[in-house]
Amino acid sequence: MEQQRQLKVFAKGKSSLELSRGNNAVIYTRVSSKEQADTNHSLETQKKYCNDYCTKNNFNVLGYFGGTYESAMTDEREEFNRMIKFVKNKNEKVSFILVYTLDRFSRSGENAIYISSQLKALGISIVAVTQPIDVTTYAGQLQQNIQFVFSKYDNDLRRKKCIDGMREKLLKGEWMGHTPIGYSFDRSQGKEQKIILNEKAELIKKIFLWKANENMSLPMILGKLKTLGLKLHIQSLAKIVHNPFYCGWVSHNLLQGEMIQGKHPALISQELFLKANEQRKTSGFKQTKENDFLPLKQFVKCGECGTTFTGYLVKKKGIYYYKCNKRGCKCNRSATSMHTAFENLLSGFTAESKFLAPIKKQLEYTYYNLTESNTVNQKALEMRASELNEKLEKVQERFALGEIEKPIYEKVFDKLKEEKTQIEQELKKTRIKLSNPNELMDFTVNLSSKLYEIWHKGDFTQKQNFQKMLFPDGIQYDRQNHTYRTTNTNSVFVAIAEMSRSYEENKKGSSDFFLDNSPSVPGGGLEPPHLAAYAPQTYLSTNSNIRALFH
Numbered sequence: 001m002e003q004q005r006q007l008k009v010f011a012k013g014k015s016s017l018e019l020s021r022g023n024n025a026v027i028y029t030r031v032s033s034k035e036q037a038d039t040n041h042s043l044e045t046q047k048k049y050c051n052d053y054c055t056k057n058n059f060n061v062l063g064y065f066g067g068t069y070e071s072a073m074t075d076e077r078e079e080f081n082r083m084i085k086f087v088k089n090k091n092e093k094v095s096f097i098l099v100y101t102l103d104r105f106s107r108s109g110e111n112a113i114y115i116s117s118q119l120k121a122l123g124i125s126i127v128a129v130t131q132p133i134d135v136t137t138y139a140g141q142l143q144q145n146i147q148f149v150f151s152k153y154d155n156d157l158r159r160k161k162c163i164d165g166m167r168e169k170l171l172k173g174e175w176m177g178h179t180p181i182g183y184s185f186d187r188s189q190g191k192e193q194k195i196i197l198n199e200k201a202e203l204i205k206k207i208f209l210w211k212a213n214e215n216m217s218l219p220m221i222l223g224k225l226k227t228l229g230l231k232l233h234i235q236s237l238a239k240i241v242h243n244p245f246y247c248g249w250v251s252h253n254l255l256q257g258e259m260i261q262g263k264h265p266a267l268i269s270q271e272l273f274l275k276a277n278e279q280r281k282t283s284g285f286k287q288t289k290e291n292d293f294l295p296l297k298q299f300v301k302c303g304e305c306g307t308t309f310t311g312y313l314v315k316k317k318g319i320y321y322y323k324c325n326k327r328g329c330k331c332n333r334s335a336t337s338m339h340t341a342f343e344n345l346l347s348g349f350t351a352e353s354k355f356l357a358p359i360k361k362q363l364e365y366t367y368y369n370l371t372e373s374n375t376v377n378q379k380a381l382e383m384r385a386s387e388l389n390e391k392l393e394k395v396q397e398r399f400a401l402g403e404i405e406k407p408i409y410e411k412v413f414d415k416l417k418e419e420k421t422q423i424e425q426e427l428k429k430t431r432i433k434l435s436n437p438n439e440l441m442d443f444t445v446n447l448s449s450k451l452y453e454i455w456h457k458g459d460f461t462q463k464q465n466f467q468k469m470l471f472p473d474g475i476q477y478d479r480q481n482h483t484y485r486t487t488n489t490n491s492v493f494v495a496i497a498e499m500s501r502s503y504e505e506n507k508k509g510s511s512d513f514f515l516d517n518s519p520s521v522p523g524g525g526l527e528p529p530h531l532a533a534y535a536p537q538t539y540l541s542t543n544s545n546i547r548a549l550f551h
Helices: 002-010 034-039 042-056 078-088 110-121 138-171 201-214 218-227 234-241 269-280 335-347 355-401 406-430 437-448 451-456 462-469 489-503 544-550
Strands: 024-031 059-071 094-098 123-129 183-185 196-197 301-302 310-314 318-321 332-334 475-478 483-486
Touching: 024 042, 024 078, 042 059, 042 094, 059 078, 078 110, 110 123, 201 218, 201 234, 201 269, 218 234, 318 335, 332 335, 335 451, 335 475, 335 483, 355 406, 355 437, 355 489, 437 451, 437 489, 451 462
Parallel strands: 024 059, 024 094, 094 123, 301 475
Antiparallel strands: 183 196, 310 318, 318 332, 475 483
């Protein structure tokens, strides 16, 4: 007998005594809506019946859960989940969950059956106090499961009836839910639905006009709306432009692909709506290669492996990220932090507006000084080119007269021809083609004081052009220090920024370093630039898209 008792510790399964965890219970009550919770006494009634059942059956109540409104269509419920977590705690030793009726526990059908079976395995039974079912038997468990299925079926019928009613209203041209921005419900006409334009309507109309007639990007429209007192998220703005409600039509998922003429007043014409959305197709609303939210894509390179960054959207968070796709590197950074770092980089090249006048004079003086030097070089090169032409003609003439042998002729002729080609290339560099240098320098100097502003309000294409103008070879991202490194920088903007800092240090504004020295570059890791003596138009030219942003 003693050996038999010792062997029993190796037995498998649980005895019926172990599965029965005693008379500890919890009570769960709920209603489906806030209105039910506020206007009737259902919750108190449910709790009273459950307490009476506990008293009658000598149950020990360890806690009350629910007591509020929670939908039973799914089991993603705060109080419900809190209760399930509590009863599964082995320290509590709960044996029963008491509800008024089974549909108070759940109306999710198959999932409710699954949850009840999981609880049953832990020795926890669901007891509906007004529907006495013996769940200790297979027949009782079947009956309970059937009740769960019927609760779901009843819920589906109610839902269908509600959806059918909503669809009928939509088919009549009425609207369901909150009105779009720019509209409001007029409740003064009794039960009949009436929607009117409100004080925001004119601003919403401007969105379509800007998009259709000027093809403005979303960030630019957001900025203009903000100055007019209307703050929107970029996603809300995209929905507005794509919502036919504003041209008098109703579009809804319940209409199953149909479009219904609405009873509400149209804010804009159908022609304007379609034109705005035709622009929308070509201006990068969705995440394509041109995405207004990822202007640094294909421009920034990873500082460790040199791979060009791509971009993507985390839909659950609604946040854009940049990413290095090289295997083993996996450098991910949020677009917000990358843009902030780029704005910090721009600040290093931004000139103080109070110094623009002396900077412009310094730049003009330097330009014309270099131009004068170019003129001297050009004349010397032209003279040398003329000499080479004369020598080439003489060599050809002597060869034609038989005065020199062919091998000697070919050797001399090729040498002179090569030298002439080099001279012609140098001449191209010295020929200035700027039609209005003063106007271009004035534009560039003013632009240098608004680098952040110009970059911030541009769309994808404008920002890319702007970035390449400043940093022709792109930039590298240093993930350790969260900064950017540049290898090739537009020397004009570097020089302007250096002059601005020089004037800040020298309040008299008498710095003449620019004429005598190659200006150093702000910050570490940048290649020292040299204002080219040849072809300054290469550095001072600006893209027409950037000019449009500036004005």
